[in-house]
Each structure stands twice: as structure tokens, then as C-alpha cells.
Amino acid sequence: MEEYENKLIAEIEILRDNFIKTTEKLIKDVKRQDKIMLRSDKRQQQEYDELQRKFDEVAILQREIEDTQREVVFTMGAIGESRSKETGNHVRRVAQYSKIFALHYGMDEKEAEMLKQASPMHDIGKVAIPDAVLNKPGKFDEVERKIMDTHAELGYEMLKMSNRPLLKMAATVAYEHHEKWNGTGYPNQLKGEEIHIYGRITAMADVFDALGSDRVYKKSWDDEKIFSFFKEERGEHFDPKLVDIFFENLNEFLAVRDSLKDVSL
Amino acid sequence: MENLKLEATKYTPEISLDASGTVSLTGKSYPENTFEFYAPMMAWLEEYFAGNAVEKTTINMEIIYFNSSSSKLFFDFFDLLEDNQEDHKIEINWIFDKENESAQEAGEDFIEDFEALNINLVAK
Numbered sequence: 036m037e038e039y040e041n042k043l044i045a046e047i048e049i050l051r052d053n054f055i056k057t058t059e060k061l062i063k064d065v066k067r068q069d070k071i072m073l074r075s076d077k078r079q080q081q082e083y084d085e086l087q088r089k090f091d092e093v094a095i096l097q098r099e100i101e102d103t104q105r106e107v108v109f110t111m112g113a114i115g116e117s118r119s120k121e122t123g124n125h126v127r128r129v130a131q132y133s134k135i136f137a138l139h140y141g142m143d144e145k146e147a148e149m150l151k152q153a154s155p156m157h158d159i160g161k162v163a164i165p166d167a168v169l170n171k172p173g174k175f176d177e178v179e180r181k182i183m184d185t186h187a188e189l190g191y192e193m194l195k196m197s198n199r200p201l202l203k204m205a206a207t208v209a210y211e212h213h214e215k216w217n218g219t220g221y222p223n224q225l226k227g228e229e230i231h232i233y234g235r236i237t238a239m240a241d242v243f244d245a246l247g248s249d250r251v252y253k254k255s256w257d258d259e260k261i262f263s264f265f266k267e268e269r270g271e272h273f274d275p276k277l278v279d280i281f282f283e284n285l286n287e288f289l290a291v292r293d294s295l296k297d298v299s300l
Numbered sequence: 301m302e303n304l305k306l307e308a309t310k311y312t313p314e315i316s317l318d319a320s321g322t323v324s325l326t327g328k329s330y331p332e333n334t335f336e337f338y339a340p341m342m343a344w345l346e347e348y349f350a351g352n353a354v355e356k357t358t359i360n361m362e363i364i365y366f367n368s369s370s371s372k373l374f375f376d377f378f379d380l381l382e383d384n385q386e387d388h389k390i391e392i393n394w395i396f397d398k399e400n401e402s403a404q405e406a407g408e409d410f411i412e413d414f415e416a417l418n419i420n421l422v423a424k
Contacts (some may be wrong), residue, residue, distance in 0.1 A: 067375060074409060075368035078402045082365070 105152055108201060112155030115190070118162055118169055124295045125244055126155040131291040132240035139280040140232065153205040154237040157212040160190030187213050188222050204233055212237040215272045227274075235274040239281065242272075243288065248297060301352040304344050312337055313363060317344045321354040326362045334369035342380065349384040357388060362395035364403055371406075378414045391418050398423040 112126045133154035137147035161169065168175070168182045175183055190209025194202050211225065211234025218226035220238075230238075246256045246264065256264070262282075269278040281288065301319040308314035313327030323345070331337040348357075359381070366374070381390055394407035404421065411419045 068372070070413075071368055071371045071375070074406070075371060078406070081402050 104199075104201060108152050108205065109155060111159050112157075115156065115158035115161050118158070118164070124297050125248060128244045128291060128295045129157070129237070129240045130155050131295070132243060132288055133236050135284060135287050135291070136236040136239060136277055136280055139284055140236070140277070149201055149204055150208075150233055150236065153201055153208050153233065154240060156190070156194070156205040157208045157237050157241060158186060158190065159193060159205070160186035160188065160209055163189045163193075184213070184221050187211070207231050207233050208237045210234065212241060214238070216274050217271045220272075230274075232274075235277060239273050239277045243281070244292075247292060301348060304340065306340075315341055317341060317348070319348065319352060319354075321357045322360070323357065324360040324362075326360075328365040329363055329370040329373075330365065330367035331370070334367070334373050338373050338377075342376070345377075345380055349380075349388060353384075353388050355389060357390045359390065359392040360395060361392065363406075364397065364400060366406075374410070375413070378410060378417060382414055382416055385416055391420070393420050393422045395422045395424060 109126065109130075112130075116126050130151045134147045134151035137150045138144070142150070164183060164186055168179050171179060187210055191206050194206035194209060197203060197206070210222070211230050214220035214223065214225045214230040214234055215238075216227055216230070216235070218224050220230075243261065243265075246261045247258075249255045265273065265278050265281060269275045303319055304315070304317040306312070306315040308327040311328065311331050313325045313329050316322070316324040316326075318324075361374075363370075363374075378392075381392070384390065394410065396403035396407060398404075404423070407419070407421045411417075411421070
């Protein structure tokens with residue numbers, strides 16, 4: 036019996052030794068695990084900070100690119116307008132009017148904002164019209180009128196090669212802003228909704244502003260005259276839906292006109 | 301003994317196990333199933349040190365990024381090397397880009413944890 040008990044003790048002692056070895060190993064493993072977690076957390080923090088820093092950098096660059104694009108596009112529009120003896124604010128107002136039309140027509144904010152930026156380029160083709168025609172005082176003869184009218188197609192040719200969505204949009208605007216709803220416009224005598232909505236909107240915005248502005252060759256029209264003109268041209272020159280939008284939201288258009296007045300010529 | 305070579309993927313490093321005595325791990329290590337991924341490497345090393353090792357074995361580790369389970373795996377890897385340290389000549393080069401601070405720190409930590417191993421920090 037005594038021998039049996041001793042044997043049991045010996046076995047328990049082996050168990051104890053194994054237990055100590057195992058627990059020591061477990062403790063070592065747990066410590067190691069903690070260490071790994073601690074280090075990983077630290078590394079992840081550093082790496083995430085670094086990523087965050089790079090994301091911020093990318094966002095700044097993105098903004099820079101967008102600002103540059105906006106500026107270039109705006110300047111191109113201004114160049115086009117300066118060739119037509121119009122003022123810088125004309126470009127700004129057409130931009131704003133176009134966005135108002137676009138939003139009420141149902142475009143989302145992003146597309147409307149793009150049109151706001153693209154529409155000022157509608158006359159960019161005028162940079163390629165010879166000075167003798169462009170600066171001619173008085174009325175154009177038939178040949179001169181034809182040359183002048185090529186500015187729509189010229190603008191389109193200048194912009195169409197671009198893959199940038201904004202410039203593609205500007206190409207459409209340049210090409211179609213002299214088309215008329217009833218099919219009597221140029222260069223392609225497009226009719227109704229054959230004319231891209233970007234072209235229809237810019238046409239309306241451009242004409243509204245041109246009529247209400249003093250030019251070296253003409254005085255501005257008063258509002259009554261402008262309004263009756265648009266009523267007459269509803270479904271003729273202009274998309275009836277846009278004319279309706281214009282009258283339904285007249286205050287918005289007039290507010291833009293007030294805020295971006297021209298200094299007197 | 302045959303060499304084993306695994307090409308790098310987006311999440312795993314290139315692994316080259318050369319029976320002439322050079323083991324290289326190069327790249328990033330954040331696999332989905334770390335232990336499964338490294339199992340063939342660990343098996344190869346077991347076999348290598350069980351009678352196939354040449355006189356001197358060089359380990360080149362150039363790990364630019366690793367997750368926590370890879371960290372655990374590297375501990376197991378260094379344990380294995382430590383177990384064979386007495387009978388074999390083993391040199392480990394922990395290679396890091398001098399711009400990559402966390403890779404350098406990781407190497408320093410391993411040196412501290414495995415005093416018996418011969419780990420060199422190699423900045424490039």
C-alpha cells in the first residue's frame with residue numbers, strides 16, 4: 036500500500052512538473068501575444084497616420100487640379116468673349132444662369148455645376164474668326180455672316196478631341212448653342228430635343244444676358260421687351276420648357292443679374 | 301533536397317528557399333490565412349534542418365509591411381531558427397528601407413526578443 040502511495044506521489048510530481056512547464060510556456064506565449072498586439076497596434080497607428088497624411092495630400096492635389104481646370108476653362112471662355120467685345124461678367128452671368136436652368140430642368144448638382152463651368156466656353160470658336168470680320172463695325176454681309184457663324188463648329192473642333200468630361204460638355208455647348216428649337220438655327224438646323232439640353236440651356240442663358248446688356252453697338256433692352264421676346268420665341272428659338280423655367284424662377288435670374296452687374300462701358 | 305519558391309502576391313511576399321543555404325522573404329505579408337500560407341515554408345525548414353542543412357544558412361528578410369498574425373508567424377520562425385542555432389551556423393539579415401521606420405523598429409524588436417540569434421539590421 037505504501038509503495039502504491041509513493042508511486043502515486045511520483046506520478047503527481049511528474050504531473051506537477053509538466054504543469055509548471057506547460058504554464059510557463061503558456062505564460063511565455065501570452066506575454067508574446069501581448070507584445071505582438073502592442074507592436075501591431077503601434078505599427079498600425081503609424082501606418083494609418085501615414086495613409087491619412089497621403090490621403091490629405093491627394094485631396095489637396097485633387098482640389099488643385101479642379102481649381103486649375105475651372106480657371107483654365109473660365110479663362111478660355113473669357114478669351115472667347117473678349118473677341119466678341121463682351122465683358123468678363125457676361126461669362127460669369129451665363130455660367131450662373133445655366134446652372135439655374137440646369138437645376139430646375141432636373142439635373143443633379145454635379146451635372147449642373149459642370150454645365151455652369153462649361154457654358155462660358157460657348158464662344159471659344161471666335162478666337163479663330165479673322166479680326167476683319169469680328170471687329171467690323173455695322174452689319175455683316177452674307178459672306179461675313181457665314182464666316183462668323185463658323186465659330187460654333189470651330190469651337191466644337193477645338194474641344195471635341197478632349198477626353199475630359201467637362202471639355203466634352205463644352206464641345207457640345209459650343210457646337211449647339213446657336214441651334215433653334217424650330218430648326219432654323221446653325222450649324223446643323225437641329226430641331227427640338229435633337230439639340231442637346233446643354234446647348235438649349237446655354238442658348239437661353241446667352242441670349243438673355245446679351246439682350247439685357249449694353250454693348251458698344253447696341254443699348255440694352257428693357258425687361259418688358261426681353262420678356263415679350265422670350266414669350267414670342269417660346270417653342271420657336273427656345274425650348275418651351277426652359278422659357279417656362281425662366282418665368283417661373285425669374286427672381287433667381289434677376290438676382291444673379293443684379294449681383295454681377297457690368298461696370299458701365 | 302528540392303528548392304521551394306513562391307512568387308509574391310498582393311498580400312504575400314516572395315519566398316525563396318534554396319537548399320544551398322539561402323532563405324529569402326521579400327515583400328509584404330498580410331495574408332488572410334497566415335499560418336496556412338506559411339505552412340509549406342515551415343515544413344521545408346524543418347526538413348532542411350533535420351539533416352539537409354549546409355554549413356552556413358543565410359536568412360534574408362525584407363518585409364516592408366506585415367500584419368499581426370505574420371508577426372506571430374515570424375516569432376515561430378525565429379523559434380525554429382533558435383532551436384537549430386546550436387548545431388547550425390545561421391545568419392539573419394533584416395533588410396529595410398531607411399525611409400521605413402516601422403520596418404526598422406520591427407527588426408530592432410526581433411533582435412531584442414531573440415538574443416541568441418545572429419540578426420543584422422541592414423538599411424538600404
